[in-house]
Amino acid sequence: MINITRMIRIFLLLNTLLVANFLEAQSVMTSNRLWQLGRVSALGLSKDAHSVIYQVSTPSVEENNSNRKYYSIPLSGGRASEITDPAEWINDRSLSANGQYQLLVKDVKLLPVFGADFYPRLNKSNVQIYSDLNYRHWDEWEDGAYSHLFIKDLHTGQERDLMAQMPYDCPQKPFGGDEDYIWDPDGKNVIYVVKRNSGKVYAQSTNTDIMMYEVETGRTINISEGMPGYDVSPAFSHEGTLAWMSMRRDGYESDKNDIVIMKESTVLNLTGDWDGTVYSFQWGPTDGIIYFNAPVDGTVQLFSVNTETRDIKQITSGDFDITGMVGQANDQMVVTRTDMNHAAEIYRVDLNNGEMKKLTSVNDENYDQIRLSRIERRYVNTTDNKKMLVWVIYPPGFDPNRKYPTLLYCQGGPQSALSQFYSFRWNFQLMAAAGYIVVAPNRRGMPGHGVEWNEQISKDHGGQVMDDYLSAIDALAEESFVDRDRLGCVGASYGGYSVFYLAGIHEGRFKTFISHDGIFDLKSMYGTTEELFFVDWDLGGNYWDTTNKAAMKSYREFDPSNMVAKWDTPMMIVQGGKDYRVPIGQGLEAFQAAQLRGLKSKLVYFPEENHWVLHPQNAIVWQNEFFKWLSETL
Numbered sequence: 001m002i003n004i005t006r007m008i009r010i011f012l013l014l015n016t017l018l019v020a021n022f023l024e025a026q027s028v029m030t031s032n033r034l035w036q037l038g039r040v041s042a043l044g045l046s047k048d049a050h051s052v053i054y055q056v057s058t059p060s061v062e063e064n065n066s067n068r069k070y071y072s073i074p075l076s077g078g079r080a081s082e083i084t085d086p087a088e089w090i091n092d093r094s095l096s097a098n099g100q101y102q103l104l105v106k107d108v109k110l111l112p113v114f115g116a117d118f119y120p121r122l123n124k125s126n127v128q129i130y131s132d133l134n135y136r137h138w139d140e141w142e143d144g145a146y147s148h149l150f151i152k153d154l155h156t157g158q159e160r161d162l163m164a165q166m167p168y169d170c171p172q173k174p175f176g177g178d179e180d181y182i183w184d185p186d187g188k189n190v191i192y193v194v195k196r197n198s199g200k201v202y203a204q205s206t207n208t209d210i211m212m213y214e215v216e217t218g219r220t221i222n223i224s225e226g227m228p229g230y231d232v233s234p235a236f237s238h239e240g241t242l243a244w245m246s247m248r249r250d251g252y253e254s255d256k257n258d259i260v261i262m263k264e265s266t267v268l269n270l271t272g273d274w275d276g277t278v279y280s281f282q283w284g285p286t287d288g289i290i291y292f293n294a295p296v297d298g299t300v301q302l303f304s305v306n307t308e309t310r311d312i313k314q315i316t317s318g319d320f321d322i323t324g325m326v327g328q329a330n331d332q333m334v335v336t337r338t339d340m341n342h343a344a345e346i347y348r349v350d351l352n353n354g355e356m357k358k359l360t361s362v363n364d365e366n367y368d369q370i371r372l373s374r375i376e377r378r379y380v381n382t383t384d385n386k387k388m389l390v391w392v393i394y395p396p397g398f399d400p401n402r403k404y405p406t407l408l409y410c411q412g413g414p415q416s417a418l419s420q421f422y423s424f425r426w427n428f429q430l431m432a433a434a435g436y437i438v439v440a441p442n443r444r445g446m447p448g449h450g451v452e453w454n455e456q457i458s459k460d461h462g463g464q465v466m467d468d469y470l471s472a473i474d475a476l477a478e479e480s481f482v483d484r485d486r487l488g489c490v491g492a493s494y495g496g497y498s499v500f501y502l503a504g505i506h507e508g509r510f511k512t513f514i515s516h517d518g519i520f521d522l523k524s525m526y527g528t529t530e531e532l533f534f535v536d537w538d539l540g541g542n543y544w545d546t547t548n549k550a551a552m553k554s555y556r557e558f559d560p561s562n563m564v565a566k567w568d569t570p571m572m573i574v575q576g577g578k579d580y581r582v583p584i585g586q587g588l589e590a591f592q593a594a595q596l597r598g599l600k601s602k603l604v605y606f607p608e609e610n611h612w613v614l615h616p617q618n619a620i621v622w623q624n625e626f627f628k629w630l631s632e633t634l
Contacts, residue, residue, distance in 0.1 A: 027370050028396050028433035031623040034424060035059050035616055038362040040344045042336050043070075044090045045327035050075055052326060052334050052346055053089045056362055059616040066616070073359055075329055075348060080360065093178060096187030101215065103181060103190065104150040104159070110167050111144035132199035137530050138174035139578040139610035147171055149181055149192055151215065162190060162213045162220070167198045172208065172232075179233050184240070189214055191223070191234045191242065203532040206230050207250045210242075223262065229255055237283040241307075243290060245278055251533040252458075254415035256451050259290060261307060270305050274312050275450045282325045282333075291315075291333060291351075293322045295417040295448030298377070298389045302335065302349060316354045319375060321420040334359070338422040340393060341372045341429055371396035373432040375420075380441070380475045383467040389449070390472045391418065393428040393438040403483040405634050406437040408473045408510070410491030410498035414445045414457050414465075414538070425613055425622060426492065434627055436488075439476050443468035445494075459540045459550045461494075462501050462558030469502060473509065485511070488634045490626075492516035492574075493582065493611065497560065500590060503571060504563025512633035514626065516574040517582045517611050520590040521561040522554060528583040564593045570600040570633040574622065577607035602629060 038056040046053055052073050057066045072089060073080040083089060094103040112118055115125030128141060135142050147169045149162045163170065170192050171180040181192040190213040197205050210224040210231050224231040229247030236242055242262040246269070247255035257278045258271045270290065271278060279300065281292035291304050296314070300321035305312045316322060323344060326334035333349045337356070346360040378390040395404060409426070411418040418440055422429075428438050442449060444465040445457030457465050477484050489510045491499050496518015503513050519525045523543045526535050536542075539558075540550030556562070571594050575587025587603065594601035604625050606618055613622045 029370055029427070029429045030433065031430065031620055031627075032061075033366060033370070034427060034430055034623075035061055035620060037343050037366060037424075039066075039424075040336065040346060040360060040362050042324065042326040042334065042346050043086050045075075045329065045334065046072065046089045047091055049327070049329045051089070052359060053083070053086050054346060054360065055086070061616045061620060064615055064617045071360075073346070075332065075334065075359075077348075077357060077359060093182065096183050096215075097185060098187050100154055101187065102152045102154055103183070104152055105147055105171065106150055107145040108148045108161065108165065109143075109145045110165060113142065113144040117144065133203045133532070134199055134530065136580045138580060139576075140174070140580075147173065149190070151190065151213075160218075162192065163194070166196075168194045168196055170194050182234055182236065184242075185236055185238075186240075188216065191236075193232050193234065200532075203530065204536060205250055206247070206253050206533050208232060210234050210244055224267070227267070230257075233280065235281070235283060237287045238285065239287045241287050243281065243283065245281065251537050253531075253534060253537070254413070254447075254454070256454075259292060259305065261290075270307060270310050271312065273310070274305075277447050277451070277454065280325065282328065284328065285330075291325060291328070293325060293335075295419055295446075297448055298391060298417075298419055298442050299448070300417065300419050302333065302354070304351070315351060316349060316356065319377070319420055322349075323421075339420040340375050340391070340422065342367060343422045343424075370433075373429050374398055378475070380472050382464075382471050384464060386453075388468055388472065389442040390475070391428075391438075391440040391442070392476065393432045393440065395432045395435050395437065398481075400481045402481060403486075404435065404437045404481055405486035405488065405630075406439060406473075406476060406482045407431060407630075408469060408487065408489045409438055409440040410469065410489065410495035410502075411440070411443070411446070412491065412493030412495045414461070414494035414497075415447060415454055417447050418442050419448065425619060430623070434630075436630070437476070437482060439472055441468055441472035443472070458538050459554065460558075461497065461538065461554065462560075466498070466501060466505065469498065470506075470509070477509075486634050488512045488514070488630060490514040491518070493518065496582070499571075500560035501558070501563070503569060504560060504566040506569070508568075510569055512630065513569055513571040514574070514629060515571065515587075515590065517576055517579050518573075518586065518590070519560070519582055520586045520593075522559040524561075524585050524589065525582065528580075528585060530580045561589065561593070564597060567594065567597050567599060570629075572602045572604065572625070572629040574604045574625075575606070576609035576611060576613070577605065578610045581611050600633065 038058045041055045043053045057068050059066050070083045070086045071080040072083050115127040116123040149170045151160045192211050193208050195208045207228050208231050209222050212221045212223050228250035231246045234244040245257050246260045249255050258269050259281050260267050260269050276294050279293045281290050302316040302322045303314050320337050320339040322335050324336045331351045336344045337347045338344045348357045374394040376392040379387045380390050382388050431438050447454045487510050496515040499513045499515035500518050500520050539554040541548045543555045573587050573591045591603040613619050
């Protein structure tokens with residue numbers, strides 16, 4: 001006999017579970033959920049090229065660090081297996097072909113800096129003494145030690161310093177890694193990247209060289225002699241042809257990046273006639289093809305270039321970013337991919353037709369539980385009659401009959417692509433989930449829209465690019481679903497500079513501003529930043545040479561500190577204490593100006609963070625303060 005009471009209970013329980021599942025499915029991205037996502041990093045193909053080896057780093061807010069696990073997944077797809085030591089699965093790039101030698105990186109103390117270096121008897125003194133520039137870089141003060149490349153003979157244990165006690169670094173600081181040095185296929189030569197400058201010249205130059213060290217003779221040859229810009233990322237084909245990425249002009253860190261190859265002692269530029277810039281590259285199975293990724297129209301896609309004809313072919317397309325190439329097996333390329341709704345996962349690309357197959361699903365369970373944002377392309381007319389791509393990110397469950405507060409997002413760089421990236425700080429998905437429409441213009445200075453568009457921002461930091469910002473927000477403000485009385489403006493780095501500048505010219509458009517590590521005072525910036533080549537190129541030079549018209553225009557017309565008298569809007573300022581690129585004085589000066597102007601303002605200072613916010617608990621505070629400020633002022 002059927003138990004009616006029991007059936008009713010079961011029905012009610014199932015109904016409750018369905019409702020709970022529905023409500024959970026309707027949830028959106030939050031800061032806590034964002035910091036539960038696994039961060040996928042592909043390490044390479046296995047030695048037999050049948051599997052992908054990758055790392056998943058999961059932040060621990062409680063421990064204020066990250067936990068790492070390593071996995072292997074078949075190229076054909078399937079279930080991932082956890083592994084303990086990825087080095088056992090991947091070829092060791094530090095070993096020579098015959099296994100006799102190994103490349104090592106060690107710090108070599110070459111210059112005195114500390115009090116005890118100069119005064120050994122005063123070994124408890126706390127002082128640093130410098131007589132030249134480049135005394136600090138990114139987030140570290142120079143300590144007189146340099147990263148040097150050594151060859152270790154595994155038979156005898158003897159070690160050789162390839163760089164002969166010279167005050168140069170390999171890998172390059174602050175971000176260089178093992179991509180800065182390689183063996184040739186025969187194991188007879190080491191190819192490495194070095195910036196053969198020091199002191200003031202180092203701070204003012206981008207000129208790096210590709211060097212070749214002959215193991216047998218100890219002789220070193222400059223392969224890129226006469227090439228004055230960045231020369232980086234050397235790589236050999238299977239047949240022994242050397243390629244690397246090269247920029248043409250010294251001092252211009254965002255110059256067009258090309259792929260060059262060395263053929264019979266001649267350097268050939270494969271992408272010089274192409275109206276774009278290369279992010280990274282990888283040789284195909286023969287000397288005939290090189291694959292690379294590059295920004296195009298607000299995305300980053302996979303391309304190939306024929307080394308003989310120099311014909312370039314775009315392989316993938318879609319609203320996503322190919323953020324890196326892992327390795328190739330037959331006609332399949334393994335890549336990492338993101339979009340504004342999804343953190344990086346690993347995919348396999350069919351090189352014949354560009355079709356993609358997802359291999360990892362580290363964060364699918366999290367994304368399956370939330371509603372995603374709608375990402376829309378818009379093309380806006382600029383004041384000089386150009387078409388500008390503007391990404392618009394809508395709140396989950398967007399209702400066109402409602403009115404939404406809207407944020408103008410100002411990208412940093414200033415020449416960084418505003419593509420389908422996924423940031424764990426400036427996360428559009430999180431902003432939209434909090435109920436904001438995000439307007440993200442591909443303004444002047446962005447790569448992916450031709451070299452001319454990319455370069456127009458140099459020496460024009462407060463010019464056409466500011467009109468581009470205002471064109472974007474004005475166009476979206478015409479929409480009935482945008483609350484014109486609740487517009488905000490946010491950004492970091494050059495985006496932070498943009499916020500400071502727009503605060504003086506916005507003519508009442510915005511109700512609130514947030515600037516993170518932004519340039520406020522150009523003279524102070526020139527006097528305290530570490531990589532002088534940036535301000536020399538982008539601002540035009542120093543502030544005391546009154547004959548330099550380009551520089552004088554920058555300091556007169558494009559300096560946000562000159563416009564403080566027009567500031568009339570609440571502003572939050574975020575500053576990292578270890579940011580030596582845009583040093584602490586920039587944020588402090590801006591906050592003091594806002595306070596003395598009588599504006600509602602807040603300073604959020606992170607003593608141990610650099611130009612970014614990297615520690616989990618600090619990042620949670622950053623996001624809490626970000627949204628708290630918006631809720632108070634917008």
